[in-house]
Amino acid sequence: MSTTEAETQVVTAPKKVKKMKPARKQVKPGDVEKKEAPQTGKEYNIWYNKWAGGDREDSYSNKTKSQTRCNIKRDAGLTRANTTGVKYCCLFFARGCCPYGWECEYLHMLPDASTALPDTSKDCFARDKFSDYRDDMGGVGSFQRQNRTLYIGRIKETGTGPETEEVVRRHFKEWGEIEKIRVLQYRSVAFVTYVSEFSAQFAKEAMACQSLDNDEILNVRWATEDPNPTSKVAEKRRLEDMGREAIQARIDPRIVDAVRSIRALEEGVELEPEEEMPEEEDRGAKRPRLMEESHRTGILSADAMEGLKYFAEIRRKTGLGSAAPPPPRAVAAPPPSGGLGLGDYASDEED
Template sequence: MSMNATETAVVPLPAKKTKSKKLRPARKQVKPGEVERKETPQTGKEYNIWYNKWAGGDREDSYSNKTKAQTRCNIKLDSGLTRANTTGMKYCCLFFARGNCPYGWECEYLHMLPDPSTALPDSSKDCFARDKFADYRDDMGGVGSFNRQNRTLYVGRIKETGTGLETEEVVRRHFKEFGEIERDDSETGWAVKVLQYRSVAFVTYKSELHAQFAKEAMACQSLDNDEILNVRWATEDPNPVSKVNERHRLEEMGQAAIREKMDPRVVDAMRTIRALEDGDVLDAEGNLIENGTLDADKEGEAEEEEEEDDRPTKRLKLDEQVSAPPPLEERSQPLGLLSADTMDSLKYFSEIRKRNGIPSYTASRAVPQKASVGLGLGDYGSDEDD
């Protein structure tokens, strides 16, 4: 069978293969001995191991003692598998965050960003297994405090070359590599604030673990203008609205963590018991039914009860000539087995039956004869509810 020149054969294209992202063994960021470890020059009389600087004699500007970091971590290139992935170690390598780990895949710590969904074995340690303290240092540096969950970093010594929004974009571009930044209702939509003409910025991450990693990764690094950043923990926001939002966020996180640890059968049982105590109605899945349909049913039941309560009154109003029972003071003393109240009621309903043409044979039978002199059951109050 011949094919014309204008006709073309349709050849099916092979299906595209989806590439599954697999972690490769972590590479060695530096060679052993490549990074020069310079000791801090002695500018004072005593070395403060808490602040990692000399003190007691130098009054010079602390900015002049800052030197630019020799290495920087590249998450895309440096992340990989290490021995920690097989041993179950949950902490990250501090030198990997600073970009100068010479061990690579032989390292005993993780060479990747910390996972916020994975809880650390000890909440009093940071993501690098360093012990936290009760209070922050005076300069807000160091590891941090275990009494407060801090997700905001203070970034100083920024060189501003444009407007505030342009500087915010530069800061966000450099810091987003080390974790997911929080969203807010600002003009840019990101929780990155720059104090214009003050060379200061604040970056808020969604997870405190990412803030811990970014603090070490961006310490003494540069943005776009070869500056030397001063990265510290941010102090608590004095805004009352921010405090309330942070408290609600922590409460929701705590409730979510508790729900994950609890047995769902226990939760359902507690929810059912509470619904029974409160008088609520639950559906088959255990969810509370809205009050719309229930309120309508309750209103209908209330109306029916009111109608039932009004029926005796309506019946008594049908015949205005029927006299009402005598007052309690005018009723005679009880005779025989039936009390005076019972006798008056029987006589009253007997008159109503006669008025409506109904034979009153029951009323005649119900009237007892005079009892003999003596005590009857009515004298002991047998007709009372008590």
């Protein structure tokens, strides 16, 4: 066998598809010690899941470091949700303390930004969102605004701003693609903006009460709306582009052509001719295309589309679309009547 044949065989060898392994059981039952939160107030608020009426700083100072942490490379894998079709992720997997592993009913992997969730009023963990954010910007979040930015507080800064940004990026890039990071130097605060909202939801739970490099306890919250006008314009443009792409993906292109033809007829504008396919390609592609269009469902049928195009072509050739409308006929004024009009009566105020 020659060297050329050997090289050809090596190049053409199919790549092995790496299959995902079953999800690992992160902890065993009883490994995690559950500690009750100390009473910092007089009344317990079941909606906020905390004590009310106490000092606000007490809840921050009494935070303890999380006992577990998720490791995507080691813990991610297949579960029962991959077979049943469940789209939501496991909340305890994100926190690193799911004892079920491959037996879990939820996904043990990062949320996919391209996957549409069944209910937009829920987050990636199937928790219901609320109309407004909590006062402390914690919790699940709101369904009225797409928030992709996290507030990271209580960071121990040991270097310059770029060094702190590199540390934050190294710890938070594990949960999804990061769009930008802003560090407020000497304030122990950073803002992390993800490309996908699902990544921000996952990172918020995965990094809650975790530490970076200096054994601190992070305070991870939802960020408020950026007051920068440039950021507001960019976010508005991004949402408009997303809406436009979603609408265009659902519109039948035949309806678009019909609307363009009707608008051209009304305005008397000649449509630009579309690029014609070569005859040999057109003969082979015309019939399958017609067969495919006949199975589609829409407001107008394929025959109606062809009829509209046919009449548009006739209207364009005959020039009726650009013809000026006939001038209005002059109407003769009626002769004055012999009786008294309203102007012949005097006003009562003149007496």
